[in-house]
Amino acid sequence: MYIVIAGLSDIGKCLAELLVKEGNEVVVIDRDPARCAELANVSECMVITGDASQRAVLEEARVRNAYAFVAAAGDDSENLMLCMVAKEIGVKTVISLVDAEEHEETFEQAGVTLQVNPHMVAAEYISRLISQPYVRDYLSFERAEIFEIEIEEGMKCVGRSISEITTPSGVKVLVVQRGGKYLDESSRIQPRDWLALIVNRESTKKGTEFMNKWFTKG
Numbered sequence: 001m002y003i004v005i006a007g008l009s010d011i012g013k014c015l016a017e018l019l020v021k022e023g024n025e026v027v028v029i030d031r032d033p034a035r036c037a038e039l040a041n042v043s044e045c046m047v048i049t050g051d052a053s054q055r056a057v058l059e060e061a062r063v064r065n066a067y068a069f070v071a072a073a074g075d076d077s078e079n080l081m082l083c084m085v086a087k088e089i090g091v092k093t094v095i096s097l098v099d100a101e102e103h104e105e106t107f108e109q110a111g112v113t114l115q116v117n118p119h120m121v122a123a124e125y126i127s128r129l130i131s132q133p134y135v136r137d138y139l140s141f142e143r144a145e146i147f148e149i150e151i152e153e154g155m156k157c158v159g160r161s162i163s164e165i166t167t168p169s170g171v172k173v174l175v176v177q178r179g180g181k182y183l184d185e186s187s188r189i190q191p192r193d194w195l196a197l198i199v200n201r202e203s204t205k206k207g208t209e210f211m212n213k214w215f216t217k218g
Helices: 010-021 033-042 055-060 076-089 101-109 118-131 201-214
Strands: 002-006 025-030 046-049 068-071 094-097 114-116 135-140 144-150 171-178 194-200
Touching: 002 010, 002 076, 010 025, 010 033, 025 033, 033 046, 055 076, 068 076, 076 094, 076 101, 101 114, 118 135, 144 201, 171 201, 194 201
Parallel strands: 002 025, 002 068, 025 046, 068 094, 094 114
Antiparallel strands: 135 144, 144 194, 171 194
């Protein structure tokens, strides 16, 4: 995929490096020559020194051809302006960092495809590590969350068949994987299996109770 990132904040830099490692073609735009030079020396992404709020700079970055445009500048007002210029040029998928929760509605009204609050994302992730240490990774969506759990020795689900792990309404086991293969419902869960679970937002409490029942030890 071809992706344009405007702003070399810490998150913008990390995002660019991750996307490049995954094989994407990435262009990063930032006004600071020193930051641009630093990234250019350590990354394979293309770096443009310039003001991403200027149409000429975005045209140089071929933003019209981008699969997605990401605004990752230093503050919400700048990110909003960057998103609006990108949309005017014709970018369909526009994503922005939003630091202040009260600004999210403004971004939504401006037609920004997705707004990400990095502070909230980090807080939610740390909260999961504390309250649900068995969760190895998770994705948060507006209406649901997906949890990835590695089965360990001593968990209450070990030795049970997948069909025995009865889920409440709003909670569903998506897949159970072992050695790269998907297991059917008659298979018995073993340590080192990986399980993916989806929980609807309105069933968050039920989901937590279900996970604490089956994936804690003892």
